[in-house]
Amino acid sequence: TQLLEQSPQFLSIQEGENLTVYCNSSSVFSSLQWYRQEPGEGPVLLVTVVTGGEVKKLKRLTFQFGDARKDSSLHITAAQPGDTGLYLCLGGPYNFNKFYFGSGTKLNVKP
């Protein structure tokens, strides 16, 4: 059973389009992180959200934490080929030492 469900699993879009990736759970998390991973590399931290309802912006990326701290979304405006990668959400901790990654969204932005 996946504690954190990400959707969609795959996304292939043209440069300039907008997109939203979702990370959903039935459990409450004290914090949630978003990462981007390129092939053959480790995930790189993009943002942490801690407060329910929190919205954070990182250039063209907007991250939102749900009011109940059970879900989060990542919105990319005017996607660029450099945004291509695997996007992962990480929730935790849940019961002391349990950290859960979402299954990931593989994004491909075509020029």
Next chain:
Amino acid sequence: DVKVTQSSRYLVKRTGEKVFLECVQDMDHENMFWYRQDPGLGLRLIYFSYDVKMKEKGDIPEGYSVSREKKERFSLILESASTNQTSMYLCASSRGLAGGRYEQYFGPGTRLTVT
């Protein structure tokens, strides 16, 4: 900047060999983690350490052990490598559990192939 380094980027070992993967972080983080990442299965936690000499099993500890003798170093040991342990291994570190923020910082990964 937080830096997490892993001893090898690529490793090829034979079935039955003992394999050591080492991870070093330079940010005085209390927590260190070992994950494996496989296509279709995502990242799965193998072991977690919250202090020197302290360890907790993750979701898939079978066939692995860990060692943390110094705060900055966390080793993953495959006692007798098997082909189903072929994978990408990722090490991460984070601050301790106080404070509400648990960002994990990852190393570049070790691609292990067991033949």
